[in-house]
Amino acid sequence: MRLKSGFVLEKVGGTYLAVAVGERAEEFKVLIKLNSTGAFLWKIIADRDVTEEELVKELVTYYEVSEDIAARDVKAFVKIISDGGLLDE
Amino acid sequence: MSNCEFFDSTVESELRESGGYASVTKGSSMRPLFKTNRDVVILKRSDTEPRKYDVVLYKSGEGKYILHRIVKVLSDEFIIRGDNTYIPERVAKNRILATLTEFNRKGKKHKIDEIGYRMYSRFWNFIYPIRFLIFKSFMLVHRIYRKIFKKNK
Numbered sequence: 572m573r574l575k576s577g578f579v580l581e582k583v584g585g586t587y588l589a590v591a592v593g594e595r596a597e598e599f600k601v602l603i604k605l606n607s608t609g610a611f612l613w614k615i616i617a618d619r620d621v622t623e624e625e626l627v628k629e630l631v632t633y634y635e636v637s638e639d640i641a642a643r644d645v646k647a648f649v650k651i652i653s654d655g656g657l658l659d660e
Numbered sequence: 661m662s663n664c665e666f667f668d669s670t671v672e673s674e675l676r677e678s679g680g681y682a683s684v685t686k687g688s689s690m691r692p693l694f695k696t697n698r699d700v701v702i703l704k705r706s707d708t709e710p711r712k713y714d715v716v717l718y719k720s721g722e723g724k725y726i727l728h729r730i731v732k733v734l735s736d737e738f739i740i741r742g743d744n745t746y747i748p749e750r751v752a753k754n755r756i757l758a759t760l761t762e763f764n765r766k767g768k769k770h771k772i773d774e775i776g777y778r779m780y781s782r783f784w785n786f787i788y789p790i791r792f793l794i795f796k797s798f799m800l801v802h803r804i805y806r807k808i809f810k811k812n813k
Contacts, residue, residue: 592700
């Protein structure tokens with residue numbers, strides 16, 4: 572899976588905000604708010620095509636969390652962005 | 661044309677909650693700096709009073725969010741104008757919601773303390789009388805043209 576193109580991720584204070592630009596701005600008029608873990612995953616799927624397992628591995632390596640916790644976080648993240656129509660078909 | 665529509669109703673609550681806000685730009689009132697859907701602005705609720713040349717967000721009397729530049733500081737209000745508008749707006753200081761701190765223009769990040777940006781904002785304001793004259797002349801030509809065109813019809 573990969574994130575649709577046309578989003579800009581910005582760090583504003585302690586949170587991350589993703590904003591759609593260009594033609595995508597007409598499609599997504601909402602402000603997407605992410606915490607640091609969400610932003611970490613966002614950057615990966617914006618950059619390349621990855622599987623859920625790969626995202627879990629990245630989280631485990633970077634945040635040094637257990638695979639169970641990482642898998643739960645990734646699942647929740649993927650569901651949100653998938654439900655929001657943010658994934659490239 | 662104002663560039664208010666891009667700030668939805670969440671802007672004020674978001675500013676209160678996290679102190680910052682990001683949005684894509686809409687409208688032509690801040691051209692040539694910002695173009696519709698191309699650029700992203702990052703706004704922060706500032707504790708200190710904004711200064712001349714700062715780009716600030718305020719809510720107009722009609723309830724629209726406007727992001728324009730301070731061109732003059734008075735004792736209890738600011739004179740604010742869009743980089744591409746010719747009508748000054750008088751705004752009480754306590755109505756300022758946030759200040760532009762960073763922006764992403766044509767995919768490149770900028771901070772407002774960058775020398776290039778500072779030079780642009782001062783230069784653009786400095787040549788305002790010339791821009792105003794060009795704008796007025798253009799409007800005059802346009803009016804004359806329309807009059808002639810209408811007469812010939």
